[in-house]
Amino acid sequence: MADRPQTPHSVVPREGEARLKAILETAVEGIITIDERGRCESINPAAERMFGYSAHEVVGQNISMLMPEPYSSEHDGYLNSYLATGHRKIIGIGREAVGLHKSGRQFPIQLSVSEIKLERGRLFTGIVHDLTEQKEAERRLVQSERLAVLGEAMTRLAHESRNALQRIQIAVEVARLHGEGNDPLATQLDAIERANDALNALLEELRNYAAPLHLERKRSSLVTIWREAWSAVGFQRSDRDVEFAEETDDELLKCHADRFRLGQVFRNLFENALAACDDPVKIRVSGYPAQLEGNTAVRVVVADNGPGMDVEQRERIFEPFYTTKAKGTGLGMAIARRIVEAHGGTIAVEVSPLGGAALELVLPVEPPRAEKPVQSD
Template structure:
């Protein structure tokens, strides 16, 4: 008696619904959780065929199985171990996972159904899909707006480059754009990036390839937009005189190896960044943040403008009175007619095609190098590659 009472208490307090039926499909017991799911009182279900809890086509199929049982006395229970749909008393339907076990009891067979409600899981999946689609639309809209603004700046520069007055007007236009971009894009981009990361985290239990694909697309687009925005903000700070070099001693080899490892992760297929240091000294006195921006930009360009299955050489050297950093690739090169304009803001070589960029990177690198008492030189041939060298005078 004590064991029977314990079993009844367990069934009555189970989170999932539990229903037992005989071989003809007649309900013998139903626990409180199942009553709550189907909105029936126990007396409304017990003694009736289980098909009363099934919508079409499950009901019709069940009636067919019962008819066959009456002829053959062989039971056939549908929905074992899979998702099915239940019919509530008020006519609404809900998804659940059904597991059925056969039990020999008192010289007869009874069948126990375990019902796990999937309503919340299905609603969460739908909300994640809707939110991912909303974020994708938002990123596309912001991208189009930012591209239009950048194109407007480039067109304005071409129209006013021949006049000093017009050049000042362009500077004012750029300053207004950067101010607008800082307020109008940085905050929503940060929110989109955070939301994408949260979606990726919350979607892990559902193992949905579509969600992963769209989240990856969102994060990639946000990364591109953030890079463009950072270029504009750096240029605005340089022109306003808000950036100064803060130099301190650090290990150049360790610094360069860290950058090499980071950028190797984003290199193209079979692109290899080969780093080598010359000399026994390894300590330099420079601004790490500004130098990191310079080296990352130059190696990033080498990755971007070189093909797969190529090598990118990254060399450092500390000699008496100077520090030399060299990045060499064998990419598309720079046309000779474009080389004199290479470090101008917003300028891009004519052979870059559809490769993305703002035309600000090399201008910023040259100005950062100058702040650290350095200069940048280059050599390039079309389809042969490009070599950039930054030389810093040291004490």
């Protein structure tokens, strides 16, 4: 029997290296290797996309560049402690952590680290999974459950409260009839009426926030929608020095949307901008084509020249009942986010090119396949 041809020893390592390279380059999860000094030795394409850096920007650098504070400063100390004591906090265990994108954006990750001992030293391999979508889905689920409970409670509360408020209004009107000419009494009755109106407005806003959203989508011009919203806040800008500018192409900003609901969103953004800015006020609306999760979308940015937002305001602006105004329920931006997300879109805070705050809306052009939009305008 003839001897089988022997495969040269050099071929096997080359095939193994090619196979390993293919696995790393096609892996869905981010894979990063570092040495004992915390310097990056390799980063696969998935991790490059996740953190926004190219390989040549990261390889050779301390991996702490991919971590926000205080984790970035603590990383080398943890690594040195492990090498000296063998006490593990994450290696071989895995945990949730926070990643730092090149843009400065922080995002949640699941990090699993394994250790390899080589002749030249130890090598640590980190497998990184972006938890952003999972955390957002969890947030929406919790919000949906809370809204269901709140909606049920609001139905009972609104019924009982409106009856009481109507009785207050009737009592005020009767008191006015019997107190004509009594100026001090009239002043107090005016105050009662204002309080009554404020409670009615609060109940209505709570109802709007808690009620299920049923969108009536049709192909609409976002330019037309925000122009109608701008007209609706005319009373707030009367006798003020206000400059309103647009940067857009009407034909590029059409999508299937609920015109009334998005009008609510734009009115809220304009009201907030006018309330935040001192004269002279500058408000600019910019619109562009965009992409959202691989689908055709439109992007609209409402920017102002006000004082902007501090870190707390940026983090809490969409929380229910959070407000920096002397008056207001703090539900406006929470309702705006519900409406935008019901459309399958996103809303976020940006730094305004005018020096103040900017709110960015990204909306899909087409509705989900499960929805059937009504006729176009």
